[in-house]
Amino acid sequence: MINVVGLGYIGLPTALMFASHGVEVIGTDYNKSLVDTLKAGKTTFEEDGLDELFRAAVEKGIRFSDEYVSTDMYIVAVPTPYDKASKKVDAGFVAKAVERIMEVCPRGATVVVESTVSPGTIDKYVRPAVEAKGFAIGEDIHLAHAPERIIPGNMVYELKHNSRTIGADSREIGEKVKALYSSFCDGEIVLTDIRTAEMTKVVENTYRDINIAFANELAKICRSDNMDVYEIIRIANKHPRVNILSPGPGVGGHCISVDPWFLVGDYPGLANIILSARKINDSMPDFVLERIHTIMKENKITDVGRVGLYGLTYKENVDDIRESPALQMLESMDRHLCGGQIKVYDPYVARDIVLNQYHNLDAFLQDVDLVVLLVGHDEIKENMDKLQGKVILDTRHICFLDGTYRL
């Protein structure tokens, strides 16, 4: 039996995947209302294939609880935010979860940390949490790190097919954890030590952040000299060794916009490209705001209330708004005392989280002259004809109506 601790965006699908492949699972979360929702047979966020996976796991007997249980295998998938002041990982949730596990686990148990952590975090925070309870690591308690790699929007597929990394103190424990993940993972599972696994995970997301920052910087250069960045990237990418990602309104989500800060926080003075990339990506919401002002002037739109933002989530076809570029833009507008008037709509965000938020595409479009496309949800791609006659600023390169403005 395994106890999956933390039933959020990573813990829940992982727990369901184990259970649906025949592993006995108890999923634990300290959020009682989340546990109650799952017990009532409902999932807690939208994700392709998640409901089907949930049903399969329930059929196989997965259980949910707000208590930690005594077993010999734990998977920890709790949040690891970064401390905004120090730019370092906040390992508080992981350390707390491990402390709680130590209160209930038997000798010989293995604790696998799935949460993304910066290199050295397990040495610094997890090992002491184990030793503080009088356990000897490697004898009484075994540790491993199995960072996830799944992409929101395609999580269920990627859980099964992606390769994974497992870091452990010994080959024997690495093999044991690998055997467990092999119950559902068809991809290659690479064994290494814990520190290498920690660093590799952060490096993967940092690589993507830097690539996007390069695309965003190119967008700014091309805008300054009237060149088409999308055409340039399209052609450059035909080179067999070039693969530039797409410019956009900024980098959101809880991974790519967060993990590179761990390296900046831990290695100040060394993480230079990484810091520049973060700054470029963080500057994009303000760059979009400047574009909005220019386009309003050009089209003699004087009332911010006639401008509408399409999309609040951090990317297409997900309901996650964490670190979303749209929210960063709205915050920036508030600082410049022009917030609170612009209209906003996102089909994936049902509850009201900002002022002037609409819940119907037609009503939203009726009330605006300038539409700013911030997220490329399928909904808008399938309804592009409804934008005819509007002034459009497309930050995602999804609209090909005549006269569309771009980044």
Ligand code: SAJ
């Ligand atoms: N974005 C662009 N241009 C692009 C691609 C993305 O502006 O060409 C933006 C998106 O709109 C979004 C942000 O970047 O705001 C991040 O989105 P994403 O789809 O690139 O990645 P995430 O954050 O959803 O998931 C990433 C993935 N990491 C990598 O691809 C290296 C995923 O595999 C990880 O498991 C996940 O982070 C994680 O949890 O760490």
